[in-house]
Amino acid sequence: MPVPKAEFDALHPCDFYTPAELFEDDQLYTVYEIARLLQGLDPDAELDRETENVLLDWAIPWVMRHSDDLVVAEPRDDDEPGYYGVKE
Template sequence: MPRPKDAFEGIYPCEFYTPEELLDPEQMYTIDEIARLLQGLDPDADVDEGTEAVLVDWAVPWVMTNADDLVIGEPPTEDDPGYYGLRTDE
């Protein structure tokens, strides 16, 4: 159900990092690690399963929206996640 804006204590701009602001150009990251970075956490920060699920819900659309600026690395094994990194001209 929609809520009026004045029902909230505060509303803020919906701004996300650009890939260049978020990712180290020399590193590759899993979706879970990108999710943490988008929240200002270390990529290896310990978060509970429920929180991680919410963070990933934000990260997946961010990756899709910024796909032109990213590269994908082949997972090391079938059971490992994919890795994403910043597209560079190299």
């Protein structure tokens, strides 16, 4: 159900990092690591499954939105996710 804006003390811009701001040029990241980085966490930070799922809800659209600026590497093994990095 919608909530009136007046119920909140502050409203903030909905700004997100660009891939160049978020990633190291010579590194590739899984969507799980991207989810952490978007929240200002270390890529290997421990998260419970529920929190990780919420963060993935933000990370997956971010990857899709920035797909023109990203490269993708196939998983090295069947049980490993794909990797994303900054397009050169």
